Amino acid sequence: MGSTNSTLSKIPNAGDLMQETGFSPAHIVRLYDRYKALDKDKKGHLCPQDFGAIKELAMNPISDRIIGAFFSSGQEVLDFPSFVRILAHFRPVDKNRPKDPNSPEHINSRSNKLKFIFQLYDQDKDGKISRQELLQVLRTMLEKQVTEEQLESIADRTIQEADLDRDDAISFDEFRKNSLWCPSRSIKCRATD
């Protein structure tokens, strides 16, 4: 894109962002355009209602949680770097990027991806998915025909399968162990392209 370089200069801290997230300049520009497009009132930042306006998102059963993941810790505004950082979770794992042993892991490392998903389940951020939280997630993802009884039995069984230390909740480690086999295409792929 010929206009990449000129637009790139308009984006504040583009270089740092690219370094941190691993997006290419073209990606950053595209994300910036999308960010601006979502920000219908031209406030300069995004708020939850902007996400709500995305039509297809409303058809997603866990849309609220996803939107919540963008606006962490009760903030109401989302600036561009945060926007990009969250989306960076979904980049394919970089096998080749040199890793500084002292720096924190890349945003799109496998474990950070899983952590992101874990946070979607774990609303109260206590590091564990309790039975109640699991129930909530299941409720949103299952159709209405399923009775409460059945839901609870599913939740019980799920925790039973995954819970290794028998504390009736799924910790991040247990979660990660159970996602080991998860086909790489489901998380690894789908960068914003």
Place this chain on the structure above:
Amino acid sequence: MRLLPTCPCFLGASLLVCVTLPLAAGGGANASQSRPAEINVTHVPVVTVKWHHVETSYLVALWILVAGLNSKLKSFFPESALLIISGFILGGIVWGADKAQTFKLVPRNFFYFLLPQIILDTGYFMPNKLFFSNLGAILVHAVIGTCWNAAAVGISLWGCYLGGAMGNLQIGLLQFLLFGSLLAAVDPVAVIAVFEEVHVNEVLFIWVFGESLLNDGVTVVLYNVFDAFVSLGGEKINAGEIIKGIVSFFVVAFGGSLIGVVFAILISLLTKYTGKVQIIEAGFIFVLGYLSYLTAEMLSLSAILSVTFCGVCCQKYVNANMDEKSVTAVRYAMKVFANGSETMIFVFLGVTAIDTDIWVWNTGFILLTLLFVLVYRFMGVFFLTWILNRYRLVPIELIDQIVMSFGGLRGAVAYGLAASLDETRIKEKNLMITTTLIVVYFTVILQGLTMKPLVKWLKVKRVSPTELKLIEKVNNRAFEHILAAMEDISGRIGDNWWTRGWKRFEDTYITWFLMKPEARKNRDYLFSIFHKLNLEDAINYVTEAEKRGSLAFLNQTDGTIVNFEKKLRFSGVMPDIMSELDFGEKSNISDIKDTVPSVSLNIHEHEMKRMNEDFNAHHLLQQHLYRSRKNHRHKYSRSNFSINQSEDEVQEIFQRTMRSRLESFKSAKMGVTPAKKITKHPKKDPNHKTTDKSKKHPYGDEDFEFSEADSAYSGDGGATGGSSQRRGTYTMGAGVENPAFMPEMDTPPPPWVTEAEADTSVAPSQGAQRYLPWSPRNLHRLAPLRISDRSTDSFLMADAPATEESSEESPQQPSQRDGTHM
């Protein structure tokens, strides 16, 4: 892809044998069948052995049977290789007997009688979603890859010939190119035969397989063009001819596909109107499929493309229009024919080898051809995949590329083309036939043999059929939802946009045109689930009943009038979902049935309940998890999932989302605390404490204990607001069913739910609900489904119900809504 064991296929094979053998043997008329016509009849023959009459058919039938019994070796020997070797043996015998090859694979028979049904079968069972989503890559490989193969092999051989590696041959550049083009095409029959036993991952499979089908377009063009060039002679070729050649490619390819589509439309229309002649219905498909092949052949277009697209396009409509039995009949018949043909092809490929007439040995030519074919295949695949990977999100790994290159098998099509060369123009025809045969044997036998170990050794990603744990299932679905959401947020107009657009177009115009009206209505995904659940309910019901002695246990629970008649009534127009949907759990049921003894002790009962619960949970998840848009992406399934979630699922999700949003918005903005909403109800419903079991309100089932609701809100209110749930608990003891109790809602229940109430009288008591894994009351919500034509615009949704359902609401609703509406 060969579902049937090989035995029935031999039935079909032997039938085919009797038909085609006389034709095949007709060529070699110097058979030593002595006609007993000159024997003087001296007495009345009581019994005569007329061996000569049946000799040919008998032999081949016997040999095919013997070949089939080789299945013991199938674990490491691909079936195709076995068949070729059996063909060798058979050919050897016949040759030994007759000193000449009476059985030959005459190209005409091959192309007209053996090939079409195989291709029709592959088209009919093609996983459409997978195919079309990878169509770009497939086309690149098919067109560019084949052209590259043809050109490279031809030119290299010519170069080597000029260099003197092959001795003296009467051959020229054009003939080399012709030879290269006939040898360039990957063969679908061979690919199926080898890959079906290996079970590689879907993307890899569809690439190789799709390429093998679509490259016929290129092969036909190249072959005909170079054939024409050879006839013209080198001098007359100028730019004009070359341009004509290129144009002919487009004509052939698109023309062939177009013919296929036309015939698909014909078939679908035909099945739409032949509800009365179900017996013949199935036959039409074969006849029309064959006609599409012949028509394309007649117009010298690509016949394989024609049949492929015929099958690909008609499968959906045919399956919807025809009766279940017809669908099953067509399926099995196709498999039988295809299997039979494939077996015959390979046997004949073997038989044809044992013929001294055609064998011409030229070491340089043969070895070089082999080398070039392999090398250029690898080069072509790697190069093209490298280019394609730059546009792909998930790059095709090196290992997959190796397997793809290795899977470039040549087969009978190449031989057929070689055998139909004109020997007057092409002096070295026999050499070419020999070389082709050797290449075919090499690829099929050797590469086929080594494919499985190679796949294992390279740890190629296989299709994973394992049963997931519950948490994995939940996770996977959650991941998919998240990914779909990310796509939406980042505004990526991916393939999804196209598929959605196409789906919309198809749903409005095409299905109206091509599908029976009843079939159209019942395409609903939920409907099929409903049907399946009904059937499973019935089975479970009977299982439980038998354990308790008889269906007399029904007496304990009054009101359990599960009207099976009514529900199964729909099965008449249902497509054949029994075989389509995943019945993994169903087999569990029958297993359990077998293990439970007739005298059931309580222990067994408990265990069975436990197992029941276990696969209930799995089954529940399987069926009821909302499907994300991406769910059907790369799944190789022969059933038809709609990419769009069914309208009702979308509505449901929408309802929830909007409700929760409006609520959080309200509570934030207007300071209306949740508790206040609950207290509104007592004054609204005068009689909500009645335990009227016979009449259920859709949301009345959800017992809204106030304390529960309170805690629900206080707990979730602070969260993202996405968890205010309409579903209360159904507790057995405190069964406070409130028929007129309206849980506080901002939008009234969707019409299809309230309608359901009016229609059915099924209201199982609590006892039944305890016994039945899925109580029918869950199902009656689905009973009369109506495709809602509401717009899915989010803000319209919130307002629209006010106007649409006013007729169905209870009088109190409007007041409530006015009060709490924005």
